[in-house]
Structures are given as structure tokens and as C-alpha cells.
Amino acid sequence: MGKKAQGKNSGYIFVDLKSEAEMQRALKRKKEFLGGCCVEVSRYRSTAKETAPAKPEHQPWQRTLRDDEEEEDLSESGRLFVRNLPFTSTEEDLEKIFSKYGPLSDIHFPIDSFTKKPKGFAFITYMIPEHAVKALAELDGQVFQGRMMHLLPSTIRKDKVEDGEDAEESSSYKKRKEAKDKATSASSHNWNSLFVGTNAVADAMAQKYNASKSQVLDAESKDSVAVRVALGETELVQEIRRFLVENGVSLDSFSQAAGERSKTVILVKNLPASTSPMELEELFGKHGSLGRVLLPEGGITAIVEFLEPTEAKQAFTRLAYSKFHSAPLYLEWAPMGVFLSPAPQKRKAGVPGKEDEAGLEPGENSIKDSEEAAAQEEEEEEEEEEEEEENTPGCTLFIKNLNFATTEDTLKETFSKVGALKSCTISKKKDKAGTLLSMGFGFVEYKKPESAQKALRQLQGCSVDGHKLEVKLSERAVRPAVKSARKKQTAKKQKTSKILVRNIPFQATAREIRELFSTFGELKTVRLPKKMAGTGSHRGFGFVDFVTKQDAKKAFNALCHSTHLYGRRLVLEWADTEETLEALRRKTAQHFHGKVTLLLALPSWHCPAAGTALLAQLGAASYVLQPGDIQGFV
Structure with missing residues (x-):
């Protein structure tokens, strides 16, 4: 409906119809009456507005799309293009700002290959697209380190889309599997950290013992081929571990299942036997500057360190599952703290082990450091196990009818007046926007069961933020969800053989x-x-x-x-220590009857005195002896 400058109706309406047939039908309504007025109906011819200033086709601040790019809906992709970034910014700075709106799945922060400085733009991908929409609305135009950020919905290349569609539509299982492996290559749980392929084991064994591969895998021999390959793998893994310790690698870092992963160090596995460090330097050096390249003798598993995280990510994406001497490369991000010393800034990557300026090999100090770190971690694990064993029942309270605005600090302040707390948690869930909301109940764990009983009596029905609390004893213990459930295999001490x-x-x-x-x-x-x-x-x-x-x-x-x-x-x-047969019988009898009753069959020539001596030797509390019977018993 058309409006005048004063906001009143102008008396005309624009109606947009779907088809030409409907347009012709509408034109026949001309000269009909509507609300006592004769209506004029005519076809509207659009004309260019002369009053609006013409915008230039290519504005300098607008990002033009290339031929191989197309626009993508931000609410579906969750990917943002950020430009006008200061050249002093880092990937950690961007992660700190953008992670406030939701969890991030990827940050692509390009740097110049010669100057190693940022190019001034980045790509941010959110796990949940709604968080990207919120970040675009709030961060676009904000000042970041002295420069105003400009955010746009990101674009995707057509060739990537077409490749993905071809992989899905293709009937080839091999192509679909390669595409799936490539997509999940960045997962931190793809491979065992010391994984050695069976084919690589056979090649390494044949090379080490100067034999052919057919002799190593000879199935007609007396011993098992599977056992032979397993023993060969064990020997190779021991050599790899020894080599890594000598070159300053912390092996304890590989035992952390859900720990934080490095952004510059890559584990390279499934290498063919006799791979040289120069080949790896040439392969990975195309994507950036290398720090250290560690490759044990035999060339099965290697550790490659980059100086820049962006170059390491680019190399990982392009080389994961790529063919290297007819074998696919298995890549994995190394855990944090894999090297005990920082990366050298100016060093040609090669075979380690050369003496440094002080005349000491780099492995001598690192071995001591790794042994001290291992001993310290073992002590910490023992302390954690002792703390877990100290968890006694009856220390946890279940709290109901909590105000949704009540925080854990408020709840902790209320219940800490009764006794020492071990933990205080409020159960939460995520809404559609990804925000954590309280579910109205929680758990409070005390260090002693007496404190829990005292709180049950004194704080029953107490008011917190306007809500009367319902307190009950909980049967389960509150355990933090951050800690990993995986434990080391050597955590249990040896007690038997x-x-x-x-x-x-x-x-x-x-x-x-x-x-x-x-x-x-x-x-x-x-x-x-x-x-x-x-x-x-x-x-x-x-x-x-x-x-x-x-x-x-x-x-x-x-x-x-x-x-x-x-x-x-x-x-x-x-294995747990085994109890003797007599101890198991005594334990079972005590479980069911509370005392042990033995029925002893005695030979016919057994005299009462000998029977009494035997029972005293067994330590019987009481007995009834019936002598003189051929089938005598006690």
C-alpha cells in the first residue's frame, strides 16, 4: 500500500501476481466498486529510479568472487571470512575472540611464505552455524588491535563441492573410502601413536636380517607367521622408543588419550622401510619451514616439526592419506609437550645426533629430563588413585528445586558452612543457541560422610535465591567429566608373575x-x-x-x-593375586554361614588322641569326635 510523506494512505496499491493468466483476470476487475469507490486497475511498468544515486559496480571494499567460488548460506556453513586484521595478530588472538560465541571447528590463518607474517585475513568455522550468525552480527565493524574488522559469509570452491559430489555419487568403494578417510584425517584418535604396518614390519625384518620378504612370511615353517610378525613389530617399536628418548622426545606425552594436540608437530606413520630423512624433508619442506625431522633407523615412523602452525596445517591437509612410494601416509597431530626442548629457529632438518657447541649430545640431558618427568607423573597418578580410593559412600547430596539463576558459587557458599566440600556441580544442558542452562538440580560432595549427614539435617528446606531446597542422599559419587577414563596399562603394580x-x-x-x-x-x-x-x-x-x-x-x-x-x-x-584353595573355601563359608564347619572322614584305625591332635593342629574352635566307628567322622 502506497504511503504519503505524512504517513497517510495514498490511495493506490501494488499487487504482485504469480502468472500472466492471473494478471489478465485481475485486469478485468477494472471499473468495479470496492467500498463505494470505483477501482482503476492497470498494469504497472517498472522504471529506473532517478532519485537514487547509482552505486559503482565494483566497490574497493567489496570482495569479488572468483570463477571457482560460489556464495554459501552462513546459517548452513557456519564459516566466516574476516579481513582487515592487523599484521601483529596471531591465531590464538582470533581463537580467544571468536570462541566466546561458540565452539570452533577450524581456524585458517594464512601467512606469507617468505616473510612468515599474516596476510591480514582469516577464515573462521563454527561447529554450530547459529554461532557464526551471532558472531557476524556482533563483531562486524568492531575494533581489534587498532583496526576495524570486517566480517563476511565465507565462500566455497566449486571444485571441492564437485569432488565431494563425485565421491558420493560414484559407485567406486575405493573413492568413497578415500574421501571419508581424508575428511576424518584430523581426528586425534585415528591411529596408535607407535603404529607400524604389517607390510612395513616385514620389509624392515627382511632388510635387517638380510633375507627376502618371502622367507620372513614363509607359512610352511614350524613357527607361526603371525607370531613372527608380532615379535618383529615388538622389536621395531622398542628401537623406535629408544631412538625417540635419545633425541629429546617425551614418551609419556603419548599416553594421554584426550590431551591437547600440538599445532606444529606431526606424527608420520606407515612409511616404507628404508625411507631416508632427506625424502621426508623434501616432501614436507614444500609446504613450509621445518624445525626437526626425527626418523629412526629403518624408516617406519617419523616426527616432523614445522615452525609455523599454518604451514603445518596446510601440509597435514594435503599429505594425509596421500601416496608415498605406493603406500598411504598415516598422519596424526602429536600431543602437546612431545619435545622437551623448544624448536630451533635456524637449523637444517636432517639426521639428529650431531654434537652441539658444549660437546654434549642432545639426548643426554633429555633422557634425564624424560626420566624425571616420568617419575613425577607416576607419583601424580598414584596420588590420584589414592584420592579415588578414598571416595567413601554417603558423602554426596542430591539438591532439588534449585532456582535456574542459582550459580555453583552460590550453592557452594551455602553448603560449605556445614563442612569441607570436595565438589559442587549444577547439572546443565544446552539450548538451541548452544548456551548452557541450569536443569534445576545439582550435586554437593563432602569430604566426610558426617558433614553430609549434618547438612541433610540443617539445610533441609533452606531458601536459596527464593527457592526452598530439597536435600537427599545420593547413591552415586560426583566425578569430574573432564578427566579421561583411559588409564595407562602400567598403572597397576606387579604383584605376581x-x-x-x-x-x-x-x-x-x-x-x-x-x-x-x-x-x-x-x-x-x-x-x-x-x-x-x-x-x-x-x-x-x-x-x-x-x-x-x-x-x-x-x-x-x-x-x-x-x-x-x-x-x-x-x-x-x-593379573590379581590369587588366593589359595583353602582361603577361597573359608571365605565362601564365612560369607554364607559366618563360621567354618569341616566334615573329616577318619580311617578306622584312627585313635581319639590322634584325632584330637589333628584338630588342634587345624585350629578348630570346637569339635565332636566319634571314635571306634569304621566310618568315623568329625
């Missing part, structure tokens, strides 16, 4: 397990518990008992890191 072996492949036999473990010492027993009769082979785990504890420890330390049998990694733990 028996090893519990998990994840045994079902096609493996007891003879192969005996053959594998007998390499490290004399065995007492090998037992693989079987399934129910007629339902299959063993149950996927077993017990290996050595004659001496020293042999058991040697086998455990050699096989616990990365030993695969028939493609499955063996998981080793120390």
Missing part, C-alpha cells in the same frame, strides 16, 4: 600365545578360557603365568606398547 592378556584375536590358538610369550622366559601355564560348549573358541582373553617375576616383567614391558597379533593390538594387565 601372571599377566592378563586382553583383545586376543579369536583365530589365535594357545600354542601361538605360548610361542609369543615364551620368547621372554620360561612359562608355567597358558590358559585361554573357552566359551560354552559348542558355541566357538576362546573368549578373547587369557592368562600367561611365568616361572619368575623377572621374565614376566620383561615380557610385559616389551609387549604392552604396540604389539599386534592378526591385526589386533594385545592389551596387557597384571
Whole structure:
């Protein structure tokens, strides 16, 4: 409806119809009456507005699209293009600002290949697209380190879209699998940190013992081929670990399952045997400046360090699952703190081990540092285990009817008046925008059960932020969700010579397990518990008992890191100490009856005095002796 300058109706209306047929039908309404007025209907011819100033086609501040790019809806992609950034900014600065609006999935921060300085723009990708829309609305035009940021919805290249569509529509399973592996290559849980491929193990063994690959994999020999490859892998892994420790690598950092990952150090696995460091430098050096390249003898697994995070990310994206000597490269981001010393700024990457200016090899100090770090971590783990064992029942309270505005600090302040608190949490959930909202209940854990009972009596029905609280004892213990549930295999201390072996492949036999473990010492027993009769082979785990504890420890330390049998990694733990048969019987009887009653059958010639002496030797509290009977019993 047309409006005049004063805001009143002008008396004319614009109606947009869908088709020409409807337009012709509407034109027939001419001269009809509407509300007592004769209506004039005519076709509207659009004309260019002369009053509006003409905008230039190409404004200098607008980003023009290339031929291989197309616009993408921000609410679907969640990707922002940020420009006019100061050249002194870093990727961490951007992450700190943009992560306030939601979790980020990727930050692409290009730098100049010669000056190693930022180019002044970046690409920010959010996990949830709604967070990108919110960041665009609030950060566009804001001043960042003295310059005004300009944010735009990002664009995608057509070739990437077409490649993805071709991969999905193609019937080739190999192409679809390569596309899927490429997309998940940045996952931190793709590969074991010390993974060595079976083919690479066979090549390394053949090269080391000056034999052909067919002789290494000879299936007609008496011993098992799977055991032979497993032992070869164990030897290679030990050599790799020894080499890494000598060159300043902290092996304890690989044991952190969900720890933070490095942005400059890449683990390169599945390399062909006899790969040289120069080949790796040439391959990875095309994407940026390298710091250190560590490659053990035999060339199976390597560690490549970049000086710039952006160049490392670019190399990771382009080289993951790419073919290198007919074998795909398995890449993984190394954990934080993998190197005990910082990266050298000016150093030609090559074979490490050269003496430095002080005349000491770089491995001498690093070995001491790694041993001290390992000892310190073991002490911390023991303290954590002791704290976990100290968790006694009856210390946790369940709090209901909380005000949604109540914070954990307010709740902690209220309940800490009764006794010392261990933890205080309020259960929360995310809304559609990704904001954490209170669910109206929480858990308070005290250090002592007496404090929990006191709080149950005194704080029942107390008012917090206008709500009367309902307090109950909780059966479960509050555990922080940040800590990883994964523990090291060596966390349990050795008490026996028996090893519990998990994840045994079902096609493996007891003879192969005996053959594998007998390499490290004399065995007492090998037992693989079987399934129910007629339902299959063993149950996927077993017990290996050595004659001496020293042999058991040697086998455990050699096989616990990365030993695969028939493609499955063996998981080793120390078995619990076994009780004697008499102790088990006594424990069972006490569980059911509270005392032990023995029925002893005595020979017919047994005299009462001898029976009394026998019972006294057994330590019986009371007995009834019936002598003179052929079937005498006690």
C-alpha cells in the first residue's frame, strides 16, 4: 500500500501476481466498486529510479568472487571470512575472540611464505552455524588491535563441492573410502601413536636380517607367521622408543588419550622401510619451514616439526592419506609437550645426533629430563588413585528445586558452612543457541560422610535465591567429566608373575600365545578360557603365568606398547593375586554361614588322641569326635 510523506494512505496499491493468466483476470476487475469507490486497475511498468544515486559496480571494499567460488548460506556453513586484521595478530588472538560465541571447528590463518607474517585475513568455522550468525552480527565493524574488522559469509570452491559430489555419487568403494578417510584425517584418535604396518614390519625384518620378504612370511615353517610378525613389530617399536628418548622426545606425552594436540608437530606413520630423512624433508619442506625431522633407523615412523602452525596445517591437509612410494601416509597431530626442548629457529632438518657447541649430545640431558618427568607423573597418578580410593559412600547430596539463576558459587557458599566440600556441580544442558542452562538440580560432595549427614539435617528446606531446597542422599559419587577414563596399562603394580592378556584375536590358538610369550622366559601355564560348549573358541582373553617375576616383567614391558597379533593390538594387565584353595573355601563359608564347619572322614584305625591332635593342629574352635566307628567322622 502506497504511503504519503505524512504517513497517510495514498490511495493506490501494488499487487504482485504469480502468472500472466492471473494478471489478465485481475485486469478485468477494472471499473468495479470496492467500498463505494470505483477501482482503476492497470498494469504497472517498472522504471529506473532517478532519485537514487547509482552505486559503482565494483566497490574497493567489496570482495569479488572468483570463477571457482560460489556464495554459501552462513546459517548452513557456519564459516566466516574476516579481513582487515592487523599484521601483529596471531591465531590464538582470533581463537580467544571468536570462541566466546561458540565452539570452533577450524581456524585458517594464512601467512606469507617468505616473510612468515599474516596476510591480514582469516577464515573462521563454527561447529554450530547459529554461532557464526551471532558472531557476524556482533563483531562486524568492531575494533581489534587498532583496526576495524570486517566480517563476511565465507565462500566455497566449486571444485571441492564437485569432488565431494563425485565421491558420493560414484559407485567406486575405493573413492568413497578415500574421501571419508581424508575428511576424518584430523581426528586425534585415528591411529596408535607407535603404529607400524604389517607390510612395513616385514620389509624392515627382511632388510635387517638380510633375507627376502618371502622367507620372513614363509607359512610352511614350524613357527607361526603371525607370531613372527608380532615379535618383529615388538622389536621395531622398542628401537623406535629408544631412538625417540635419545633425541629429546617425551614418551609419556603419548599416553594421554584426550590431551591437547600440538599445532606444529606431526606424527608420520606407515612409511616404507628404508625411507631416508632427506625424502621426508623434501616432501614436507614444500609446504613450509621445518624445525626437526626425527626418523629412526629403518624408516617406519617419523616426527616432523614445522615452525609455523599454518604451514603445518596446510601440509597435514594435503599429505594425509596421500601416496608415498605406493603406500598411504598415516598422519596424526602429536600431543602437546612431545619435545622437551623448544624448536630451533635456524637449523637444517636432517639426521639428529650431531654434537652441539658444549660437546654434549642432545639426548643426554633429555633422557634425564624424560626420566624425571616420568617419575613425577607416576607419583601424580598414584596420588590420584589414592584420592579415588578414598571416595567413601554417603558423602554426596542430591539438591532439588534449585532456582535456574542459582550459580555453583552460590550453592557452594551455602553448603560449605556445614563442612569441607570436595565438589559442587549444577547439572546443565544446552539450548538451541548452544548456551548452557541450569536443569534445576545439582550435586554437593563432602569430604566426610558426617558433614553430609549434618547438612541433610540443617539445610533441609533452606531458601536459596527464593527457592526452598530439597536435600537427599545420593547413591552415586560426583566425578569430574573432564578427566579421561583411559588409564595407562602400567598403572597397576606387579604383584605376581601372571599377566592378563586382553583383545586376543579369536583365530589365535594357545600354542601361538605360548610361542609369543615364551620368547621372554620360561612359562608355567597358558590358559585361554573357552566359551560354552559348542558355541566357538576362546573368549578373547587369557592368562600367561611365568616361572619368575623377572621374565614376566620383561615380557610385559616389551609387549604392552604396540604389539599386534592378526591385526589386533594385545592389551596387557597384571593379573590379581590369587588366593589359595583353602582361603577361597573359608571365605565362601564365612560369607554364607559366618563360621567354618569341616566334615573329616577318619580311617578306622584312627585313635581319639590322634584325632584330637589333628584338630588342634587345624585350629578348630570346637569339635565332636566319634571314635571306634569304621566310618568315623568329625
